[in-house]
Amino acid sequence: MQPPIVLAKAGLWFLGALVIASAILVVTLDNLFRAALSLGLVLVGVAGLFLLVGAEFLAFVQVLIYVGAILTLVVFAIMLTTPRPSAERRGAGRRWPAAVASLALFALLACVVAAIPTLTAVGGAPVSLQDLGRELITTLVLPFEVISVVFVAAMVGAIAVAASPRQGRGPTPPTASS
Amino acid sequence: MIPLKFLLLLSSALFAIGVFGVLTRRNAIAILLSIELILNAASLNFVALGQALGHPQGQAFALFVIALAACEAAVGLAIVLGLYRTANTVLADQMNLLRG
Secondary structure: OOOOHHHHHHHHHHHHHHHHHHHHHHHHOOOHHHHHHHHHHHHHHHHHHHHHOOOHHHHHHHHHHHHHHHHHHHHHHHHHHOOOOOOOOOOHHHHHHHHHHHHHHHHHHHHHHHOOOOOOOOOOOOOOHHHHHHHHHOOOHHHHHHHHHHHHHHHHHHHHHHOOHHHOOOOOOOOOOO | OOOHHHHHHHHHHHHHHHHHHHHHOOEHHHHHHHHHHHHHHHHHHHHHHHHHHOOOHHHHHHHHHHHHHHHHHHHHHHHHHHHHHHHOOOEHHHOOOOOO
């Protein structure tokens, strides 16, 4: 069931403005904790956009994994490493070249997007969750398995890197303190 | 109907903002946040084009991008924690342990 076209358009503009405004806050706020919360707003906005274009499963995955897991991890890392709430001061001289460079990048990408012929006629049947699941276990079964192996390896590696060796609770006993 | 150009422009803007963050931020965690913005732009592109073309691989690859972003965040934050423990800083321009 599609929402009415006016409502969808209004939601699209609202979510777009929300995503862009909070993304700018993410890269400009000096308080890192607030920047992380703005990133949460960006992620929820992108999830809303996924809902609007009919990718419900992706929207739920986005909220569950990004907002639920990754953002929590980031907040923990900020609280573990940043002693003062605003410990970041940066040279003001570097901001303008970076702003010019990223604006030029955006202009280039916008030119490319404007050159794309309209694809609206191509859109056939909307992709359902059954299509997505069937694609994942037939054509894309090898990438799917590889991604899960990568995921397990990354988690084991992250634990191995982050676990502090001085606590001595691992399988190797602490060096003899006789 | 999918507003394809709007979404592509939006993800281009998100990507450019993320690049700006990577270029200007000093804190390593803030750089990771900007990389998350860039990855979100990529998955937004995947979903928009996949839905506009009616092909399920767009959403499938957006799913892969989300999984890789989770890996990247976990490993990156673990490295930042380890660096904080050894070098006692999270500012990327002060990580000069290898400087002779």
